[in-house]
Amino acid sequence: MSSHKSKKRKPNNDLNHDTLDTSKPSAVFVPTKGRSHTLSIALPGSIIANAITFEQKTALAGQVARACAVFCVDEVVVFNDGQASTRPPEQEGFTAFSDPNYFLYHVLSYLETPPNLRRTLFPMHPDLRLAGALPSLDMPHHLRSDEWCEYREAVAARQEKVEGTPGTLLDCGLSANRVFVPVLLEDRTRTTIKMPAQDARRQNTKSALTCKAVSPDTPREEAGYYWGYSVRQAPSLSAVFTEAPYEGGYDVSIGTSERGHPAQSILTPGMDGYIEPTWKHLLVVFGGVAGLEAAFSADAELQRAGVPAVKELFDTWVNLVPTQGSRTIRTEEAVWIGxxxxxxxxxxxxxAE
Known part of the structure; x- marks a missing residue:
């Protein structure tokens, strides 16, 4: 019987073990320059109805939120594709089994909010009972109390005068300073603030730190930070386009279907569906269990307008996995793949920015 000799790894002498710190994540978002373009995705709330239990419904919403955070999605649109019935909320406003569109919107909105603001902005609600156990999104605006950033998310605490100037005291998660903006805001109003140039930790902790209230787009446009995603509901597929928050709407839209062109076409110059890297607002739309075709058939506005087929709504109509082995690709999987x-x-x- 041959003896077994264990094989030990040789130490890597090239590593500087005195300086290498493996106790903390190293993938910290570092902005390089301002970003004017945006990425939006749209998906139907009916995918929640397809999940059986409350736990599964919550976990599904968490998967979508994680994908949005990882790939820096700026806007999520939850639309009604007509494939799931809705009814008034159950006891205490519970919507997991009565209104899948709102439930997905509600959980996505909660997860995007910085953890230190959630208790103020989201009162206890049965929809969110399990949301706190979902994997953290840990986005750049989810700052710890000891972290410094030139921008922060804050919530209005109360109106007050500071050195004779009327304004609002805010809670932004900084433990050592009160934060003040010279703007009157209603209590529990969420706002984005720009911190002063000097390090607030060197300020007198007894005085309020005066900041500037800015648009939620400012961290992205001025400095290039990924600053989370906004969430909106759309009553139909057509409303995804007609209710776009950007002036002029989305200049490039991509529809996903197993009947589309191979997804590689959007990356290859000369192929049908190629996307020039000059767009400003890009929209990617995912279908539910029955696909975007079902959402198109259920949309009365599109039918009255005489649109011949759902693919005519989009600039590009792609198949994300032309060689799929499974009969179906679930929407939450399609979001990650897409x-x-x-x-x-x-x-x-x-x-090209």
Whole structure:
């Protein structure tokens, strides 16, 4: 019987063990320059109805939120594709089994909010009973109390005068300073603030730190930070487009379907569906269990307008996995696959900024 000799790894002498700290994550978002372009995704709330238990419904919403955080999605649109019935909320406003569109919107909104602001902005609600146990999104605006950033998210605490100037005291998660903006805000109003240039930790902790209230887009446009995603509901597929928050709407839209062109076409110059890296507002729309075709058929506005087919709504109509082995790709899977595929196009757009 041959003896077994254990094989030990040789130490890597090239590593400087005195300086290498493996106790903390190293993938910290570092902005390089301002970003004017945005990425939006749209998906139907009916995917929540397809999940059986409350736990599954909550976990599904968490998967979508994680994908949005990882790939820096700026806007999420939850639309009604007509494939799930809705009814008034159950006891105490519980919507997991009565209104899947609102439930998905509600959980996504909660997860995007910085943890230190959630208790103020989201009173206890049965929809969110399990949301606190979901994996953290840990986005750049989810700052710890001892972290410094030139921007922060804050919530209005009370109106007050500071050195004779009327304004509002805010809670932004800084433990050593009160934060003040010279703007009158209603209590529990969420706002984005720009901190003064000097380090607030060197300020007199007894005085309020005066900041500037800015648009939620400012951290992205001025400094290039990924600053989370906004969430909106759309009553139909067509409303995803007609209720766009950007002036002029989305200049490029991508529809996803197993009947579309291979997704590689959006990355290859000369192919049908190629996307030039010059767009400003990109929208990617995912279908539910029955696909975008079902959402199109249920949309009365599109039917009255005489749109011949759902693919005519989009600039590009793609198949994310042309060689799929499973009969179906779930929407939450399609979001991860689609954003991974698009990451090359997004990087090209960032380089052309």
């Amino acid at each position: 954003l991974t595929t698009l990451s090359v196009a997004l990087a090209a757009r960032g380089g």
